[in-house]
Amino acid sequence: DPPHGGHRCQNLEAIHNYLQNYEGRERYAALCTLRDRFMERLENTQTAIAQFYSLATQDISFRTFATGDAEAWEPMRTAAVSTRERIMTARNSILKLWPEAAAEGLITDGASLQTLSSMRKAAKSFPYEEGKQRLVSVMFCRLSQPGVGIRQTTDPTKKDWDRIQDQQRYPIHTPNNRMLFSIGLGWNHHGLLERKAALGIGSVSVEPATKLPSNPKSVVGETFQSQSKPVTLSSPVDQARPMRNDQISSFGGLTSSILDAAKLGTVHEDAVPANRRCTCVRVPDDLKSRLDAKKSLSTPIAISLLKEIRDHISDNKATFCFSHLHKMGGKLGLQTKMLSSESLKRRLEDVYRARGRIYELKADQKTYRWFRRNNRPIRLADTLGVYRIRPIPLPRFTFDSRAVLRSLNLDWVISQFHEDGNVLINDIFMYLFEDERLWDSLSEEFDMYDWHLRKIGGRQNLGWLRNALYTQVQQIVRCDPLYYILYACLRPDNNWRLISYPYYMKSTQVDDSTCFRHLDLNVPQLLREGRGASQIQGSLTLTDETEDNCTEMLTGAHRWLPIWWDRIKQRKLDSDGLLHYVHSSMWTPEDKRDFGDWKSLPCKRGTVRISMPHNPHGSTGPAAGFRQTILPWFVGIMDDNETLEVQESGT
Numbered sequence: 001d002p003p004h005g006g007h008r009c010q011n012l013e014a015i016h017n018y019l020q021n022y023e024g025r026e027r028y029a030a031l032c033t034l035r036d037r038f039m040e041r042l043e044n045t046q047t048a049i050a051q052f053y054s055l056a057t058q059d060i061s062f063r064t065f066a067t068g069d070a071e072a073w074e075p076m077r078t079a080a081v082s083t084r085e086r087i088m089t090a091r092n093s094i095l096k097l098w099p100e101a102a103a104e105g106l107i108t109d110g111a112s113l114q115t116l117s118s119m120r121k122a123a124k125s126f127p128y129e130e131g132k133q134r135l136v137s138v139m140f141c142r143l144s145q146p147g148v149g150i151r152q153t154t155d156p157t158k159k160d161w162d163r164i165q166d167q168q169r170y171p172i173h174t175p176n177n178r179m180l181f182s183i184g185l186g187w188n189h190h191g192l193l194e195r196k197a198a199l200g201i202g203s204v205s206v207e208p209a210t211k212l213p214s215n216p217k218s219v220v221g222e223t224f225q226s227q228s229k230p231v232t233l234s235s236p237v238d239q240a241r242p243m244r245n246d247q248i249s250s251f252g253g254l255t256s257s258i259l260d261a262a263k264l265g266t267v268h269e270d271a272v273p274a275n276r277r278c279t280c281v282r283v284p285d286d287l288k289s290r291l292d293a294k295k296s297l298s299t300p301i302a303i304s305l306l307k308e309i310r311d312h313i314s315d316n317k318a319t320f321c322f323s324h325l326h327k328m329g330g331k332l333g334l335q336t337k338m339l340s341s342e343s344l345k346r347r348l349e350d351v352y353r354a355r356g357r358i359y360e361l362k363a364d365q366k367t368y369r370w371f372r373r374n375n376r377p378i379r380l381a382d383t384l385g386v387y388r389i390r391p392i393p394l395p396r397f398t399f400d401s402r403a404v405l406r407s408l409n410l411d412w413v414i415s416q417f418h419e420d421g422n423v424l425i426n427d428i429f430m431y432l433f434e435d436e437r438l439w440d441s442l443s444e445e446f447d448m449y450d451w452h453l454r455k456i457g458g459r460q461n462l463g464w465l466r467n468a469l470y471t472q473v474q475q476i477v478r479c480d481p482l483y484y485i486l487y488a489c490l491r492p493d494n495n496w497r498l499i500s501y502p503y504y505m506k507s508t509q510v511d512d513s514t515c516f517r518h519l520d521l522n523v524p525q526l527l528r529e530g531r532g533a534s535q536i537q538g539s540l541t542l543t544d545e546t547e548d549n550c551t552e553m554l555t556g557a558h559r560w561l562p563i564w565w566d567r568i569k570q571r572k573l574d575s576d577g578l579l580h581y582v583h584s585s586m587w588t589p590e591d592k593r594d595f596g597d598w599k600s601l602p603c604k605r606g607t608v609r610i611s612m613p614h615n616p617h618g619s620t621g622p623a624a625g626f627r628q629t630i631l632p633w634f635v636g637i638m639d640d641n642e643t644l645e646v647q648e649s650g651t
Helices: 012-019 024-040 046-057 060-097 100-106 113-125 128-143 158-163 177-182 236-240 258-262 285-292 299-316 322-331 341-353 355-363 401-407 412-420 436-452 472-478 481-490 523-529 557-570 589-595
Strands: 185-187 193-195 422-425 505-508 516-519 537-541 551-553 599-601 608-611 617-619 627-630
Touching: 012 024, 012 046, 024 046, 024 060, 046 060, 046 557, 060 100, 060 113, 060 557, 100 128, 113 128, 113 158, 128 158, 128 193, 177 185, 285 299, 285 322, 299 322, 299 341, 299 355, 322 341, 341 355, 355 523, 401 412, 401 481, 412 422, 412 481, 436 472, 436 505, 472 627, 481 608, 523 557, 557 589
Parallel strands: none
Antiparallel strands: 185 193, 422 608, 505 627, 516 617, 537 608, 537 627, 551 599, 551 617
């Protein structure tokens, strides 16, 4: 019925845009109309219903008017919850049947329940490698035919997964690189098909020489002149032209092996004129200026710059010339002088994939030569001088963490830590309080730091003594051997090379605003790469705490964090930052039912708390009394003896 009966919405984005035309009750009426239409088509639109319900519950008109209309929304809420659970069940089944990391690459963001169900059937029918080969064959058959819309998507569709079951009609036939290149396709880093133009870093602006070589193998040594229009694979004329490495290769892993298959030869840096002008396309001047700058960059900043290049390629379809990619390699400390254009792009891709563990590339026997000597750890070969024989390397040090803790009568600690992801250990530092003169001296020092603390911009310090980084008690705890042993034994990787970088202490007064709840690491990278998984966290309590004046935590999150984060993504509340605040809309009654509720963890003075980074945590508030804690975390030092396990770590 008017006013909402005659409008057609092709997708969720169109629905969202349509709703912006109305306010108040008219907007809510539009939501109700859409709700009824979705429910009429429940069987065929289960995933869309779940997505729409998530959109509706976040809409301002829903929060304003739906309170008295809960019964009408209940069928959709039930359908949405059921669909999300079925999606998670199908997804988890796939990850159990196929290797988890590999299968994750085949599951596209926002995959529907129907698609995942078909994929689960395929996972039950074929081993992973055979299933992937059959999928590639089916997708190539579809993409090589004319079509529009979903017929030309490079994401696996439900029909693709269904068709791999038909082994007679769709036998395994893996296309070669030349076949893919002829229709503008290539390989992505998961071994699936992808549009070459989607992330093409090398589509620079060129035109052929006045005389085209008759044999593609003779491209080496040919010269090309620049033109303003970048070469693409959209026209037959362009596809027929012989192309240089930096035209057809791709930074995103799409067509990295095409050159080898087509035997087009190699154009080295020496073949590029020194005075060639920049041929970047759709690259901001600011980004080019930063690449041109001679200033050296720290590794985290250089990685951020590399990510920015990738984002421009992906979002803006930008292309980067050899010169600026060469400079990017230099800022990463790479040996670039002898790299061809193709090799440089592959090297940048390899570094980007290992960005969370670049220290391994710098230290590994197979890859340390990628980096300049002053950008990697010193190796024995660097210091031999005139000597011929290397010293015998020392064996890698390992230890049995359970045996170490058993010798200290603390073997119960590991069991509790693995169960809850958190453990409280009493009385370790009681020696700080047994000597009254020592404790009086430490307390007087706290008062001195508090007296010197000022508010910046009139803002409250929220109970943090931000100028206290090197108090006596902080230095004593950082040097305590038992505290170090606990960290080394409880870390999942048993890394014994640890450092405690300075961090200020907490000293709260009554009514200080201390309430917060968060996860202080990048959850997507933790789940995708394991980044920061071993960086356990801890504190030492200096005052007796109470239930209403202590740390709060969701324990055991290391077991259910992936499932909960999938829910967060479905609610459109996920982010990709280094800190995630856990507000009420992120932790729902459904989550509380499935995973448990926040627990208060009051500690006696002298108690050490150590927890896994997976656990959301925070503090009660406002402060109900005086409370002091210090946070002497130990952070792992990597194999290169230079890099911290999370490169952004520090105060």
